[in-house]
Amino acid sequence: MCKGLATLPATCLKSAKDIKHKISFLLQKPEHQAADQKQMKEKTAAAAAAAKRVPTAAEVEKWKESFSHVMNSETGRTVFTSFLKSEFSEENIDFWLACEDYKKSTTSKLATRAKQIYQQYVEADSPNEVNLDAATREETRQNMENACPSCFNEAQKMIYILMEKDSYRRFLNSKLIQDLSQTHSDIAQMKKKKSNCDCTENRQALAGGA
Template sequence: MCKGLAALPTACLKSAKDIKHKQVFLRFLIQKRDPQAADKKLIKEKTETAAAAKSIPTPAEVKQWKKSFNHVISSKTGRTVFTNFLRSEFSEENMEFWVACEDYKKSEPSKLASRAQQLYQQHVEADAPSEVNLDAATREETRRNLENACPTCFNGAQKMIYTLMERDSYRRFLTTKLIQDLCRTQTSRRD
């Protein structure tokens, strides 16, 4: 009868942990295999950061952001500031996926199937390079939707990620020093 992990010698357990760490490291290297894509992503991030620095939100805009997540995501500046916040939490793939879904809906009908496959492989598929956190049922529903690619085939997954950002990340975003400082700036301008 199996006695569990306690019955194994510590040398075996250490070897198993080493193998697991090597697998994780190799998976990381495989995902980072395209240096040009990484360079493009870095350039895009720098451009977005520079754009965010140039377009400081107005006091009215920040006030709207505090009212609802929809106001943040509907504003280009709001999305940029929120994406930078998500980047600090290592969850920027959520906004990338949401924006990619919005762009996908505007695709030409002849390009839907190929764009759907790319979007699925980039964000939805298990172990995707920018995998978003979806439950198994939504992931499977999205996979089935690819068989008949249409503008709405990612709606369930997109809604789940929107809700995740709204209920989780957005609440922390509102308590960041940046938002607090922007609110203080508003009140000092009124005085």
């Protein structure tokens, strides 16, 4: 019998659970006051659902390839958000997501929603002010006078680039990603050893029955 692997599954599962709990804990930190409570609740619910599972090895490898893979994945955005929370800079992705939601707003709600986002993230000394240069901030303010789906495009693009060139690099080197990669490496080794063990046992069983 192959008994040396008895503790491996428990070890790997514990590591995976630790990562899941870490993500969940960070996501449960008190949020800043939301401009739109309903959208915030929906976003929090989606994030909590995504945090309930550990990302697959394939997902983690994709995230390492490019920032766009992170942002195009719901689980990727959830894990990246938890990282930004640990750095106290989650306002950047909150703003980016708010802009994405804004583009889906009905025409009748554009002006109201644009004002909320501006006062929440763009205006100087706003509750969750993002890092924009003066020109972009002023351009965004002027765009609000005739609110349309694209009035935050330039500001959103600037924050995306900021996250890609700054936060994303630290994200790749973070303990969170390292732990995820190590967990999948441990699981892969466990499966390989278990497979080798099964083959050995099968050969022994065949030899014993011969």
